[in-house]
Amino acid sequence: MIVGAGPAGLTAALKLVERGATPRIFEATNHVGGLARTPTDGEWRIDPGGHRFFTQSEEILDLWKSLLPPDEWISVPRRSAMLVDGHFVRYPLVGRDLLTQMGIAKGMRGAGSLLWSRLWHDVPTPGTASFREWGTHEFGRHWYRKFFDGYVRKTWLADPAEIASDWANQRIKPITWRTPRADDPAEQDVFRYPRFGPGQLWEAAAARLAESGTIPNLHSQVCAVRYDGRGWTLELHDGQTVSGDAVFSSMPLRLLVETLDPAPPRHIRAVAAALRHRAVITVAVALRQQYDMPYNWVYTPGSEFRVGRIQNYGHWSRALAPHDWKGSYLGLEYFTLPDEDTWVASDAGLGAIVEQDLRALGFDDPVIDHLMIVRSRFAYPVYDPTRERNVARIRDYLRQSHPTLHPIGRNGMHRYDNQDHAMLSAMHSVDRYFGAEVDPWRVNTERGHHETGVQK
Structure with a gap:
């Protein structure tokens, strides 16, 4: 049984099917892909997180290529800047x-x-x-x-x-003291991107699973995870129960501990309760005025902006907007904590914040032709000083007490992983389920790892 239909959950399902198992997937929301989904409104598409498809794993790259044909991938040069004192600094x-x-x-x-x-x-x-x-x-x-x-x-x-x-x-990369040469392929930073946004890949993964008889159960929030000494039972929000011999969980690690039955020891529940997440609200704004920032991302550290990061969707994929769109299409990302003022603000209230930020960007009288708002509650695990120690305690407890319970992915392991690392944790967990001597928790532990270069 798999909890969550994001990159980790769907990857675990694909690998289980390859090995002849029949997984069942339970997803609390009405979509697959997790943070890497692509919400749509007609021909408008929004990437809620700005997902670069880059990996150093050949296995991950081969899986990506197998899910989408070559003509559905585009190569995107990475161009980012920080907007400081009115200057776009690379x-x-x-x-x-x-x-x-x-x-x-x-x-x-x-x-x-x-x-x-x-x-x-x-x-x-x-x-x-x-x-x-x-x-x-x-x-x-x-x-x-x-x-x-x-x-x-x-x-x-x-x-x-x-x-x-x-x-x-x-x-965060160190300062480069030698200007990269634009004509040297070895110094280019290019990544792959699905033509219609990151969710296109995960919808393809769900379609492949459906061909084998595994269809993700949407609107299926898991409320209890019970172990009776022989196997597992999941209780869903509507009272239904399902049983199996193992659980692969990409639900937030804190919530997993809270839903375990029998309940873990008090000290494990206490350290789990200390784990926190940041949320993000992405507001996609289609502006009639053409404003060509030559960047994928613009970071805005200044206090004159409420927005933390701006995506320029036109430099990700033109297919995120209608084919005849001639204006600017931006994604403004607002970072917040669940239940804070920004998170609970109305659409109208968010619209006022967006207009203020647009004026700070240089739009004196912005004309908004289309606006989409996407809220992602469990977007980023918080790295406070106690996170590593607390996660290690939970990990060790689960390994000793529940070896057939496998936390996977960014939220399941409470780590700031990219989607390729979330996928690797799922792959290694499936291998471990079948007896391999691998440790999913060792994925993405290199302190100096940076994803850069040409992704072929």
Whole structure:
């Protein structure tokens, strides 16, 4: 039995079917794909998270290729920038830009600050340093404050001194002091993308499963996960029960612990209750005015913006908008905690926030032709200082007490994984179910891993 029909859950199902098993999938929402879905409204499509399809795993790449034919994939050059003091500064940061783009005086101040941090501060200890300590050492106090302090406060909704830096080693690249050559394929950063958005891939995965008789059960929230010493029983929100010999769970790890029956020991329930998520609200805005930002993503660390990140859908895939659309199509991402003011704001209230941000971007009188709002509650596991220790305690308890219960994916393992890593955790869990000596928890543990290069 599989809980969740996101990338991890669907991958587990595909691999189980390959091995002759007959899984059953239970998804709480009305769609497959999780955060990597593609909500639609007529010909308008929205990517709620900006999903780059890049992996260092040949197995993952082969699965992607098998689900969609070549003409349904497009190659997209990654172009990102940070909007700071009215300047679009390329990201990952390039040393030449930092020294010249915002003025020589500011550039020299930043370089001096970086040199001071490197010479007079100890290297942060991996696994224990806060994000502020890591960022100050990596970029110097001046550039850290300029580019990262405000952005992290806005997106993680916490003081950077209270956030662990584990994720930063993989997600934030160091300054590049040599300008990448546009004519050198080895220095290009290109990723694959489904023509009609990330959900196109996961809808194809669900269709393949349906051909083998495995159809995801939508609107099927799991309320209890019971073990009787011999097998598992899932109780759904409508009172139905289903039984099987193993559970692959991509539901949030905290919720899994809460729904286990018999209940885990008190200390396990306590550390699970401390696990938190950030939510994201993506507002897709079709503007009649053409505003060509030559980037996929624009990060907005400044306090003049409520939005944390902006996607320019025209630089992801033209097929996300109607074929005859000539204006701008942007996705504004607002990071919040569940049940905070922004999360519970009405559509009209969000629309007012969006208009304010559009004016800050330079649209004096924005004419909005179409607007879509997508709320994703369990989007990002929070990396507070206790996360790693708490997850390890839950992991060890489950391994010892319930070896046939397999947490998988970003939420199931409470880790800030990309979808390829979520898929790998599912693949390794299926292998473990069949007796292989593999550890799904070892996926994506390299501190220096970055997804970059040409994805063929």
